[in-house]
Amino acid sequence: MVDITDLFNMSNPDKDRQDELIRQLAILGIKNPSLCFQCAKCTSGCEAMKLLELQPHSIMASVKTGFIEEVVNSDLLWTCVGCYKCKERCPQEMSPVEVMFILKNWFVASGKSIPGDYQNLLQGILSRGYIQEPLEVLDKNNEKWSREKLGLPSLSQPKNMNGFVSALTELAAEKL
């Protein structure tokens, strides 16, 4: 995994990208990352720190100094569990978790291949409205159970699938 700080000497801060990030955060009601004073409380509680070495305060440091592209392309972004502890506990009301969500969105929008299983989840939503189709689950005796066999109603899906997919694909091309 590439450590973000290793890349610092190679480039200059990107003010435009930083302004765009600040704009998008504001739309979501989130304050400017420049207010982060690096107390690292986010990192001390981070669910992905111990196993995957994610340090939300380092991400915030890069972002507030304008090294955006370095973060966008870092594998570390994809280790975030999305538990919201960092947002909950930040004394400055920052939201490292949502800075990371936005920057992951940018990575995807740049056309690079989407990490992990995300492509399948997205494909599932676009083809049937949900991340996966109803599975036949096994009980402890290895007997198979479907929704139907359990007497549950069938999957509730978008009625106008064309309109549904068209809305999502159009939004994918728009900016937050």
Place this chain on the structure above:
Amino acid sequence: MTKKLGLYLGCLMQTEQYNYEISIRNVIPEFDIELVDLENTSCCGAPIRSINMLMQMYLAARNIAICEEKGLDMYAPCPLGHLSLVETMNRLNSSRELREKIVEKLREKEGLEYKGDSRIFHTVDLLYDVIGLERIKERVEKPIKWRIACHYGCHTIRYTGAGRPDEAEHPSKMGKIIKAIGGETWNYSEKLNCCGGPLMVTHREAALTKTGEKIKAVKDRGFDAIAIVCPYGGRMLDARQDKAASTIGEKLGVPVFYLTQLIGLAIGKKPSELGLNLNLSPVDRLI
């Protein structure tokens, strides 16, 4: 008087965590709540926040609109779904730009009218704040006498700004419900920790390690079982417990129940009415 709520299930309950859904359908109506099935629903958007947040908010808003068109408040038992919907409602109410973008798209593409003024409940606040401990206590026929660790799940309690069913750092509602149905519970250091669920998409082994560590912590602290209110928790702590155990090289074998299953047992429902045959952790050891 009976309260009517639109039941919004989302992905995991409708596609694999059937035991949560079954126990909800058979237990919640016992407390004068009528659950109305919603047609035309979809994913809540939460699983693809990392991909595109506009898509996430569209998905959340369309499910809200579908329920509002029926004139109903909503019951969303999945914490990820609940957060995605509640948060989107807040955001569309505070940013005119966002609201116009999403609302127009809903109207134009799917003919849906979004208002954003309905209420959305999760299992924890529905049981504790709407139904209330007294009414639950009244119905108890067979007190569960086990020592239960509460696993709230990340999104049931965080983040406060979005308005959550219980407090972020000191959640207590599940524990009070457990005590009301005869169980014993206490705080433990790992109570607020993640089950690892969302990490399965990109880091499978780390996800299962987190699952294993959480279950091991519960076991080491002398609990008999874990209570959950999240289908991702069910997927990890119950269905994948064996895999988690081998990932961290420990024997686990801790029974995991949905809170609605425990209440069902306490009010005298049969295990088959609660989908308990589908729990893969050793629940039979206790019931």
